[in-house]
Amino acid sequence: MQILLTNDDGIYAPGIAALKHMIQDLGLVTVVAPDVEQSGVGHSITFSHPLRIREVQVNNERIGYGVNGSPADCVKLAIYEVMEKKPDVVISGINMGSNVGIHILYSGTVAAAVEASIMGFPSIAVSFEISDQYTDVQSAARVARGVIERIITHKLPAGSLLNINIPSLPPDQIKGIKITRQFAHDFKETFERRVDPNGKTYYWLIGTNKSVHREEGTDINAINEGYISITPLRYDLTDNHFHKKIEGWDWKGIVS
């Protein structure tokens, strides 16, 4: 089996190393990941500067290929230029930090899995909640392996991918899994305004995982309650409910 592994934390990140180690007996694992951290890049792609691929070694061991681009770039380059055979499954992660709710849209981790799905390959994104309590990414890697084995067994329908979020808890405190939906309200965020030594104002974005809303059945709710969250995603953004309604609007004279 051919497995493509990527992430948005960069090729030297502990999450991708843990996952590679955990799944390497499942097949041939090819790692193609950004040279440096790409968090928050969303589904960006690079066409304004050229991309380069370099072989990366750690302790004299070839661990994979680094790319000076986004996670989505890595998936495209891996499949078109690096891998000799097409992947049977594409895994993005393990991201250090959850990717739930609207953060899914900002996430390079999820974008890599979406890119793979667009290209027709089964894919999952795996993220591990950050906390001070529990930081053993090995247990998250074990969960990821379990999901990978299941999608190999059950297959994913074309155009669908899975977004996995694992709570920051020891395995014996995880309550189980929940199949969830994306929490679709905004999270609280602010800008912190500062003044630089030259007297000029600058802003830091401070995002949170907090919202005035709370909803059963959502990804954020599941990990807050100690469950692994598995959300099936699609990349067709069409709002089919609204489609019919706007057909009934008066469009006369729109081209004049």
Next chain:
Amino acid sequence: MQILLTNDDGIYAPGIAALKHMIQDLGLVTVVAPDVEQSGVGHSITFSHPLRIREVQVNNERIGYGVNGSPADCVKLAIYEVMEKKPDVVISGINMGSNVGIHILYSGTVAAAVEASIMGFPSIAVSFEISDQYTDVQSAARVARGVIERIITHKLPAGSLLNINIPSLPPDQIKGIKITRQFAHDFKETFERRVDPNGKTYYWLIGTNKSVHREEGTDINAINEGYISITPLRYDLTDNHFHKKIEGWDWKGIVS
């Protein structure tokens, strides 16, 4: 009425100027846009470096505010820090180049409108097909104005936004509008491999608007046939159809 105008081609781009001129009698138009072109940045947000806002003048006229960030950053900063009142509508565009099919996911133009929608504000993204045949962005601005007037009249439901694509044709050759869905197959793309003067390989991504598939009712089909395409989008990526199915998978032993 308060209108926020942004784009991904940058604050000096002709598309945003044409649109501002066309809609300025509808209300108070605030322009907050990236300092420089941000095409292909998708829904990226900036939290690894600070953001700055600067007032931009052209020919001694204040045209708006430039931000050293992505289109989504611009929307957040505009609403949290720049505008005194909240916007009644947020417009992103006019992008020079269509944003259809999976390019919607890569598009900074669409991401800005999505960001506004997440924050609870009605929004549209407007893109104008590029061709050698017809390049008058004024007529595209006129169409955009017509759509804006209609969403003011009809209102957009929470969580929905409109993605408008205008074919590159003189107004009298545009056949009308079509309410469409996102074309959800991959477009043909390749990497062009080159060698730099130092003998090292680099890659240029070459994307297209071409696909082996063709589907009635889609955005790409509409503009190819000479229609304005209006696609209602949502930012909740949950695949509800697939949700039930994976609940039935055997998840026993996933946490061990």
